[in-house]
Amino acid sequence: MTEQSHADGLLPADTSRAARIFLSSTFRDYAEERDLLVRRVFPALRARLKERFVELVDVDLRWGITAEQAERGEVLPICLAEIDRARPYFVGMLGERYGWIPPADAYATDLLERQGWLEEHRGGKSVTELEILHGVLNDPAMAGRAFFYFRAKAYAERKGGDYLAASPEDAARQADLKARISESGFPVSNYNDPEDLASQLEQDLWQILDAAYPADQVPDAFEREGRRHAAYAAPRRRLYLGGERFIQALDAALAEHAQRVLIEGASGGGKSALLANWLAKHKASNPDDLVFEHYLGASADAADAASLVRRLIETIKRRTGSQEAIPGEPEKLFESLPLWLGLASAYAQHRNKRWLLVLDGLNGLLALRDLRWFPDFLPERVHLVISCLPGEVMEARAAKGDWRRVQVDPLSDQERSALLRRFLATYNKTLSEVLEARALAHPLASNPLFLRTLAEELRLFGVHEQLEERLEYYLQSSS
Incomplete structure (x- = not known):
């Protein structure tokens, strides 16, 4: 669907x-x-x-x-x-x-x-x-x-x-x-x-x-990595044009007990921002849910399959209080994942909770892109939400079960205008109507990443008299 x-x-x-x-x-x-x-x-x-x-x-x-x-x-x-x-x-x-x-x-x-x-x-x-x-x-x-x-x-x-x-x-x-x-x-x-x-x-x-903003006590490697993912998500929650209907599509998938949800859309189209904003709202309204939030673009290790699985298992271990040792070798680590997911399921079932595993940008995997390491079966009360671009990972994902699909569409004319204005307004900057119209007429202006990159370059440019010339220079870009 x-x-x-x-x-x-x-x-x-x-x-x-x-x-x-x-x-x-x-x-x-x-x-x-x-x-x-x-x-x-x-x-x-x-x-x-x-x-x-x-x-x-x-x-x-x-x-x-x-x-x-x-x-x-x-x-x-x-x-x-x-x-x-x-x-x-x-x-x-x-x-x-x-x-x-x-x-x-x-x-x-x-x-x-x-x-x-x-x-x-x-x-x-x-x-x-x-x-x-x-x-x-x-x-x-x-x-x-x-x-x-x-x-x-x-x-x-x-x-x-x-x-x-x-x-x-x-x-x-x-x-x-x-x-x-x-x-x-x-x-x-x-x-x-x-x-x-x-x-x-x-x-x-x-x-x-x-x-x-003092630093807390020096965190361990697990906590440091968690902070990197939180830091990656934070700016994507700012100036988000996601819309209630769109977020409700994800809410509906979980309400209907979909265990696998796939978010699709163009590169730079706002999939990461959608997940960051949806999760913030979801966790606020569902505080009992056990959430594992992983953005493959968040750090140098985040796109490594072994690092991802190790972080997931460490999360399950800490939340459940398990004393089981986590395997060090990647192959044994992957082999143990179904057992850890089973433990997570039993823990959630006993406490009337559910696990929500969110993997953003799964197409960014550096290796093992055939997903051989990820189980075909998800136990009860374990839900998986991923975002992914077309390619090898997307094709491998199809063999992992039935997926509820949510399509991320390009920005509408009204949304792209609002995004540009709100981003510049953060720095109290405003384009004239003429310059704004030129910026929004670019073929890629419906892509949030392109629009925010353009706005960031403009806001860093300090010569007001040359702003029109600089905008025209940026608008020559085709990507």
């Missing part, structure tokens, strides 16, 4: 362990620093936090505000709102340039009603200074989570142009701002060049993030 489903709605992202870092500086003279941070420092920090299930988001607004939003006077409200979303993390970077000062009539009435403190600064403060006031200087509770970095004047003098103050008045404003920051008690570091900043900032941010 084949279930055809489309995405009907958005599932909420998991924000329980997410850290947003707001980057504040003028733009024209800080492209080098921001590029280093976005392309090197934050990816390095993100990799270190991944093992702790922490999602790190850098908020870089270089092109996150459209011309239409600027014309409507939405620049400052967006900046202040993003600062609030990122609390308590704030990074302020200052050189010699003071930055753009919005005219007094650029402050919307509703903004002044919400942020009464802005009234005294209308027409006299730059957006950058207002960010610093709102984000840090007006909020003593930011102590310990905000950092300031002052760039050496000699570097600006060597670069010239936009790196220098636009006028003597702006130079005085910048000097006064730096003095107030220095006197505030918040940490201030001086740096010589962008490389120096990158080194200092990575150390400073890691110090506070390490304290905020």
Whole structure:
């Protein structure tokens, strides 16, 4: 039986362990620093936090505000709102340039009603200074989570142009701002060049993030591998366009006691995201189920058949409290699997539970792709759900019994638009209607992986004036 489903709605992202870092500086003279941070420092920090299930988001607004939003006077409200979303993390970077000062009539009435403190600064403060006031200087509770970095004047003098103050008045404003920051008690570091900043900032941010999300006691190899699978699933639960009808297709399969369920669909079409989101909901509503969750793309060992089976058996052993030894040799390990599944079945039957074994991306097996190692028979109360692409593994799977099939379809026009907008909105970036239409017109835009890869490349690109050209470059890709 084949279930055809489309995405009907958005599932909420998991924000329980997410850290947003707001980057504040003028733009024209800080492209080098921001590029280093976005392309090197934050990816390095993100990799270190991944093992702790922490999602790190850098908020870089270089092109996150459209011309239409600027014309409507939405620049400052967006900046202040993003600062609030990122609390308590704030990074302020200052050189010699003071930055753009919005005219007094650029402050919307509703903004002044919400942020009464802005009234005294209308027409006299730059957006950058207002960010610093709102984000840090007006909020003593930011102590310990905000950092300031002052760039050496000699570097600006060597670069010239936009790196220098636009006028003597702006130079005085910048000097006064730096003095107030220095006197505030918040940490201030001086740096010589962008490389120096990158080194200092990575150390400073890691110090506070390490304290905020401390590592637990050193886990054993089994627990470390489990964390890798959890870390693999976590970002796939964010910004998911799976839809209740689609998830209900999987729920229905289990409700009808299907022991083997196959999820099919194109590469990059969202099968892993479906499983990650469905399992999160399923475990919440079925807390008694015993779930083994394995993503073959989660680690270097995850696609090895022996490692997969060993992890499954270790899971059964720990959950059942068995004292049986796990064979070390792969052949004996495979031979023992039916016995372990039988133990799992008996354990579940005695306690009125069921086992749910989920294998994502089974086509990714590095060897033994004929599935000779996996039993043809599944005992009672043991259910298997896999996702797989066409090929040798898919053909071998057919010999392992009858399968309930669920087909993952490409994104609809509405879904691809929502996915692109929501991904960029995570970093407070927005494409103009014209650029969005061009992106969504690409033949591969119905593929979630392609769309997210495109959005990620765009959000890392820091030159707003060249965004259209860069988008056209990416859209030349055929894969």
